[in-house]
Every structure is written in structure tokens, then in C-alpha cells.
Amino acid sequence: MNHNKIMIVDDNEYVRASVEIICQSVQLDITCAAGGEECLSHLESGFRGVILMDIMMPEMDGWDTIREIVGRGLYDGNIIVMLTGMGEPDAKMDGVQEYVTDYMTKPFGPDQLIESLQYYLTLLNVTSGAHA
Amino acid sequence: MSQVENRRILLIDDTPAIHEDFRKILVDRSPADELNEMEVALFGAKPQTAAPRFEMDSAYQGEEGLAKLRASLEDDRPYAMAFVDMRMPPGWDGVETIERLWAADPRLQVVICTAYSDYSWEQVLERLEVGDRLLVLKKPFDAVEVCQLAKTLTAKWQLSRQAELKLAVLEDAVRRRTEQLGAANEALQADIVERRRAEQETVNAYRRIADILEFLPDATFVVDGEGTVIAWNRAIEEMTGTPKGEILNQGNFAYALPFYGTRRRILIDMLDDDQETLERRYSGIRREGKTLSAEARVLMGGEVRDIWSSAAPLYNMQGARVGGIQSLRDITELRRAEQERSTLEAQLHHSSMMQALMIQLGHDLKTPLTPLFALLPLVRKQLSDPALDRMLEICQNSVNQIQGLSSKAQELVRLSCRQTALQPVPVPLSSAVECCINGCATLFRQRGITCVNAIDPGIVVEGSSEQLTLLFDNLLTNSARYAAENGTVRIWAELEPGAVTVSVQDDGLGLKPGQSGMIFDEFFKADAARHDQDTQGLGLAICKRIVLNHKGRIWAESAGIGKGTTIRFTLALAEKGIK
Numbered sequence: 001m002n003h004n005k006i007m008i009v010d011d012n013e014y015v016r017a018s019v020e021i022i023c024q025s026v027q028l029d030i031t032c033a034a035g036g037e038e039c040l041s042h043l044e045s046g047f048r049g050v051i052l053m054d055i056m057m058p059e060m061d062g063w064d065t066i067r068e069i070v071g072r073g074l075y076d077g078n079i080i081v082m083l084t085g086m087g088e089p090d091a092k093m094d095g096v097q098e099y100v101t102d103y104m105t106k107p108f109g110p111d112q113l114i115e116s117l118q119y120y121l122t123l124l125n126v127t128s129g130a131h132a
Numbered sequence: 133m134s135q136v137e138n139r140r141i142l143l144i145d146d147t148p149a150i151h152e153d154f155r156k157i158l159v160d161r162s163p164a165d166e167l168n169e170m171e172v173a174l175f176g177a178k179p180q181t182a183a184p185r186f187e188m189d190s191a192y193q194g195e196e197g198l199a200k201l202r203a204s205l206e207d208d209r210p211y212a213m214a215f216v217d218m219r220m221p222p223g224w225d226g227v228e229t230i231e232r233l234w235a236a237d238p239r240l241q242v243v244i245c246t247a248y249s250d251y252s253w254e255q256v257l258e259r260l261e262v263g264d265r266l267l268v269l270k271k272p273f274d275a276v277e278v279c280q281l282a283k284t285l286t287a288k289w290q291l292s293r294q295a296e297l298k299l300a301v302l303e304d305a306v307r308r309r310t311e312q313l314g315a316a317n318e319a320l321q322a323d324i325v326e327r328r329r330a331e332q333e334t335v336n337a338y339r340r341i342a343d344i345l346e347f348l349p350d351a352t353f354v355v356d357g358e359g360t361v362i363a364w365n366r367a368i369e370e371m372t373g374t375p376k377g378e379i380l381n382q383g384n385f386a387y388a389l390p391f392y393g394t395r396r397r398i399l400i401d402m403l404d405d406d407q408e409t410l411e412r413r414y415s416g417i418r419r420e421g422k423t424l425s426a427e428a429r430v431l432m433g434g435e436v437r438d439i440w441s442s443a444a445p446l447y448n449m450q451g452a453r454v455g456g457i458q459s460l461r462d463i464t465e466l467r468r469a470e471q472e473r474s475t476l477e478a479q480l481h482h483s484s485m486m487q488a489l490m491i492q493l494g495h496d497l498k499t500p501l502t503p504l505f506a507l508l509p510l511v512r513k514q515l516s517d518p519a520l521d522r523m524l525e526i527c528q529n530s531v532n533q534i535q536g537l538s539s540k541a542q543e544l545v546r547l548s549c550r551q552t553a554l555q556p557v558p559v560p561l562s563s564a565v566e567c568c569i570n571g572c573a574t575l576f577r578q579r580g581i582t583c584v585n586a587i588d589p590g591i592v593v594e595g596s597s598e599q600l601t602l603l604f605d606n607l608l609t610n611s612a613r614y615a616a617e618n619g620t621v622r623i624w625a626e627l628e629p630g631a632v633t634v635s636v637q638d639d640g641l642g643l644k645p646g647q648s649g650m651i652f653d654e655f656f657k658a659d660a661a662r663h664d665q666d667t668q669g670l671g672l673a674i675c676k677r678i679v680l681n682h683k684g685r686i687w688a689e690s691a692g693i694g695k696g697t698t699i700r701f702t703l704a705l706a707e708k709g710i711k
Contacts, residue, residue, distance in 0.1 A: 012500075012502075056495070085498045107531075109506065110507070
């Protein structure tokens with residue numbers, strides 16, 4: 001089975017909406033999460049796909065969320081792409097970097113986003129196909 | 133002095149009859165004596181002075197007499213006197229015998245007995261050292277004369293002996309007294325020496341204390357109980373410019389003059405003041421035990437100086453107050469340095485706050501930019517009205533500018549971070565440049581520009597790969613913008629000892645004279661670039677920061693407007709700089 005699912009995890013409503021609009025314009029299945037907890041509950045409910053994860057979020061940031069995903073055994077079957085400003089060093093990434101497939105720099109245009117998502121989906125289907 | 137009573141008599145005569153006569157006269161008891169004793173027994177009357185009885189030894193020759201004398205001396209029973217016959221054949225005559233007797237016992241009293249003169253008296257005197265020890269008895273003897281002689285001379289012997297003993301006692305007393313005096317004198321001498329030593333010690337101790345005060349590094353002065361200056365050390369001479377001679381022995385607050393130009397109470401005069409009075413005079417004054425310390429700003433030698441000072445009372449051994457001591461320290465420089473440091477700290481704090489703010493701002497801008505970036509192109513795709521499209525295009529370009537500005541500003545701040553210590557690694561120069569040329573390929577192609585990388589592929593520099601990439605990105609982007617249409621951008625490197633000078637040259641706009649120094653300033657835009665919406669005026673500032681981070685120099689050369697620009701900078705060669 002092919003996964004076409006995308007999840008955007010960002011505390012900013014407009015960023016979530018923008019990603020949602022762009023994905024819907026090319027019929028990509030998009031789920032929105034306003035924070036780490038929401039992301040985790042989607043995963044608990046069976047979401048598998050490409051997760052676009054903002055780093056700086058209140059309460060539970062991107063790194064904490066990844067730690068929790070891995071800790072709860074929810075990582076397999078997903079690809080995580082971090083949304084970041086550019087190049088800020090972060091001590092909190094230590095130990096969870098290996099679960100991050102790529103970084104995407106904010107801001108991004110619609111074409112760039114669609115192109116990247118399609119690439120990650122391909123990647124995800126190849127790896128899960130290989131696992132399967 | 134009964135122990136010195138001596139009635140022993142030695143008779144030396146060759147005629148035995150003479151011995152008999154003498155014995156009758158001197159030893160045997162007379163009838164008169166017996167009568168006397170009976171009288172005492174019957175009537176209890178005071179006895180008449182009886183003729184004293186003597187103990188007499190006989191010798192018949194001079195040699196025998198001498199032997200008896202010696203024996204008597206050995207037994208410690210010396211003779212008081214001797215009767216010596218003048219002629220005693222066959223042995224020594226009287227004079228010789230007397231000579232020898234006296235040689236053995238000089239105290240012996242002697243009576244020389246003679247019937248006629250073998251020697252004249254003068255001759256006898258000539259032969260003997262007579263003194264008062266010799267009497268002459270002419271034969272035939274009178275019994276009374278003999279008895280009197282015996283009595284007188286034994287008494288004389290006793291007197292002499294007593295006198296001798298007395299003298300010995302006196303001498304002994306004198307000797308002992310002398311000894312005592314000597315000992316006392318010695319003790320006195322020792323005492324004097326000790327006192328002198330102690331005095332010297334005191335003088336030395338005083339001297340030492342005076343020296344210590346004199347050479348104390350802190351400016352210090354001492355006053356006595358009347359407030360008269362009794363010490364003014366070198367450091368305070370130096371601090372105030374007032375020599376000892378002008379101030380020692382001066383009273384009436386003279387010590388305030390060098391500091392305040394007027395006679396007034398200063399710290400040393402306030403030792404007994406209550407805290408409230410003290411606070412009025414010196415704010416922040418402190419009292420620790422009996423010591424006061426405070427700071428004051430004074431005008432000294434026409435200069436405002438900050439002086440820290442402490443004062444304490446002085447007491448003598450009995451605990452009585454005898455004056456006071458005050459030390460002063462010029463802390464003007466210290467205060468100035470503290471002032472400067474706190475200013476710098478404030479600046480540093482401000483600058484790191486600004487830095488944090490810039491980073492946060494740059495980061496936070498990304499979030500609202502994201503929907504604009506993401507959605508504007510989608511909106512434009514759905515429009516067919518050219519006027520609306522033009523409006524959206526303007527919006528989109530503005531968004532691009534904001535994005536460019538925030539990215540570059542954030543980059544510049546990050547590169548200027550003190551915490552970002554450069555960890556240099558060897559970087560192959562030519563391939564780093566090649567990589568960046570590829571990154572800018574689209575830009576070059578759009579304007580038909582040829583880019584020539586003429587760097588020797590063997591050159592390896594020391595630096596941060598990431599920062600050097602950013603450096604060339606910025607330089608090449610600039611060149612791509614400002615090179616002539618269909619022009620050429622050339623990059624080459626010249627080796628120097630330990631370093632390399634890199635040049636990036638375009639053949640485009642060029643610079644006005646005087647601009648070459650300014651183009652590295654933040655937000656500077658040359659006239660031609662002023663209306664270029666795609667630039668932020670931060671590119672060369674970033675380049676300068678990167679070169680400075682690498683401890684190099686960067687500068688621009690241009691022959692003038694329209695004659696192209698060359699940006700040149702130096703980098704350190706890696707240890708094995710050339711492969």
C-alpha cells in the first residue's frame with residue numbers, strides 16, 4: 001500500500017493552513033497538528049507518512065516530539081523532515097538527529113514544497129516497500 | 133686572745149750552771165707566790181699580780197737550739213723568746229745562732245747574753261737585721277732583770293702576735309669587703325652593659341618602626357595627642373607634593389591643606405564622632421572597631437582625585453590615647469578603570485542583547501514569511517488579470533526582499549558572534565570556488581557572463597569551509613550582478629610567504645574614488661545598486677566579517693566608474709599550503 005499522507009506540525013496557524021492549501025492543490029492527503037501532543041495522538045491513531053516538523057514550538061518542541069515518537073515506538077513507517085530557520089545550532093538535537101531525514105528551510109515556495117514532498121513520499125514508499 | 137698567750141722560752145748556753153740559774157728564776161715557784169695564793173684563799177682578797185711562770189727549754193749549742201725551735205714550730209708551739217749566749221765553743225757563736233733562729237722564726241724575741249765582748253755592739257748590729265727583736269743582757273745577771281726581760285719580751289711577742297692576728301682579721305675583712313665590692317662592681321658593670329644594650333635595642337626598634345612607616349607604600353601620616361604632625365612618609369610626600377619639612381611639627385589641621393587647600397577636620401579628627409555626624413561628612417564611611425575608612429574626592433595639584441583613606445587612634449602601652457594615624461590611597465585610576473569596565477560591560481550586555489534580539493527577529497520573521505512565500509505564487513497562478521498579477525508580483529518581490537534581508541542580517545550576526553570560534557581546517561581553495569561558481573551558474577547564465585577560475589588547484593588554505601563558501605557565494609553573486617552584460621568574472625590567487633591573496637574581478641560598474649573603503653560597511657549600496665531590489669547591502673559586510681574571522685585583510689580596487697571592480701583579500705595557507 002502506498003502512503004500518500006503528509007502531516008504538518010507547526011504552532012503557527014497560517015503556516016499550517018498554507019501547507020494544507022498547497023497539498024490539497026495537488027491532492028496530497030494532509031493532516032495538521034498544532035503541537036507535539038497532537039502529532040503524537042495522530043500517530044497513536046495510526047498515521048504513517050511524511051511529517052513536516054517545526055522545531056521551535058511552545059511546551060514541546062520538535063526535538064522533544066521526536067524523542068517521544070521514538071520512545072513510544074511510533075517512528076517506523078514515517079519520514080521526519082525538520083522545518084527550520086537557517087543554520088541555528090541546537091544542542092537539543094543531539095541524539096535524535098539520526099531520526100531526521102532532511103531539513104527544509106523556511107520560508108519555502110509552493111513548487112519547492114510540492115517537489116520535496118513528492119520526493120520524500122517516493123523515498124518513504126521505497127523504504128517501506130523494502131521493509132515489506 | 134688567750135690562745136696567743138705564749139710563755140715558752142728557749143735558753144741556749146753552753147754553761148749548765150746558767151741553765152740552773154735561769155730555771156730557778158723563770159720556772160720554779162717563789163715563796164712569794166705561795167704566800168699570795170694563801171692570802172687569796174683566806175681573805176678572798178684580789179690577788180697581787182704574781183710574777184708569771186715560764187715554760188723553759190734548754191739547749192747547749194746553737195745547732196741544738198735551732199733544732200728545738202724547728203720542732204716547736206712543727207708542733208705549732210712556737211717559742212716567744214730565746215736567751216742566747218754569745219760564746220758557745222765549739223759550735224756557732226751567739227750571732228750566728230740568732231741569724232739561723234730568725235731565719236726559721238722571724239717573730240722570735242731574742243736576748244743575747246754576754247760577759248765580755250767578742251764583738252762590739254756595733255759589730256753585732258752590723259751582722260744582724262736587728263729591728264726591735266734583740267736585747268742585750270750583760271753577765272753577771274741580775275735575777276730581777278732576767279725575769280723582767282722574760283716578762284716584757286713574752287708580752288711583746290704576744291702583742292705582736294695579737295697585732296698580727298688582728299691585722300690578718302682586718303686584712304681578711306678588707307679582702308672580703310674588696311671581693312664583695314668587686315662582685316658588686318661587676319654586677320653593676322653588667323647592669324650598665326645590659327641597660328645600654330636595652331637602650332640601643334629601644335633606639336633600634338624605634339628606628340625600625342620609623343623606617344617601616346617611612347617606606348610604607350601607602351601614603352601615611354601620624355599626629356600626636358595635640359594634633360601635631362609627627363610623621364609624614366615618602367608615599368604621602370609623593371602623593372601630595374608636600375615635603376616633610378613643610379608639615380612636620382605643624383598643628384592646627386595643617387595636614388588637611390594638601391588635600392582641601394584649607395585647615396579643616398578630616399578623617400583622623402573624627403575618630404570619636406558618632407555615626408550620624410560621620411555620615412554627614414563622608415557618605416559611605418565605615419567603622420570597624422576603632423578604625424574609620426572612607427572615600428573622598430579632592431582637588432590635588434589642580435586635579436580631581438579619588439582618595440580612599442583609613443584612620444585609627446594610637447595608644448601607648450598604658451592604653452592612653454597618644455595620637456592617631458591615617459593612611460591614604462589614590463584610587464582615581466582604579467575608579468576610572470571600574471567606570472570604564474562597567475561601561476564596557478554595559479555595552480557588551482547591550483550588544484549581546486541586540487545580537488540575541490536580531491537572531492530571534494530573523495528567526496521569527498521566517499514563520500510569517502512562510503505563508504506569503506507559499507501562497508503568493510499559488511494565487512498568481514489562478515489570476516488572469518494582468519493588473520492584479522502586477523500587484524501580486526510587487527508583493528512577492530517585497531516578500532523576497534524581506535526574506536533576503538532577514539537571512540543576510542541573521543548570517544552577519546551569526547558570523548559576528550563572539551561564541552563562534554573559528555575551527556580552521558585545510559580547505560582546497562580552487563574546488564571551494566568551483567563549487568560556488570556552480571551555485572551561481574543560473575545568475576551568470578542569465579547575464580551571459582563568463583566566469584574564469586584561475587586558481588592553482590594545489591593551493592590549500594586554512595579556514596572554515598562553511599564560511600569560505602559563504603564568502604565566495606557573496607562575492608560571486610555580487611560579481612554576477614555588477615559585471616558587464618556578457619562580461620567576464622575572473623578569480624585568481626597569488627602566493628605570499630604563508631598566505632595567499634585572492635582576487636575576484638569583474639569588468640562592470642566599478643567604484644567612484646573614495647567608495648572603495650565604504651563598500652564593506654553594513655547596508656552600504658553603491659549608486660547603481662541602490663535601486664536593485666534583490667540586494668540588501670549586507671553581502672560585502674558579511675565578506676569582511678568572514679575575512680576578519682580568518683585574521684585576513686579585505687579591500688577593493690577600481691579604476692573608476694565603468695572600469696570594473698576587484699575585491700581582494702588574504703587568507704592563511706594551510707601547513708602544507710601547496711600540494
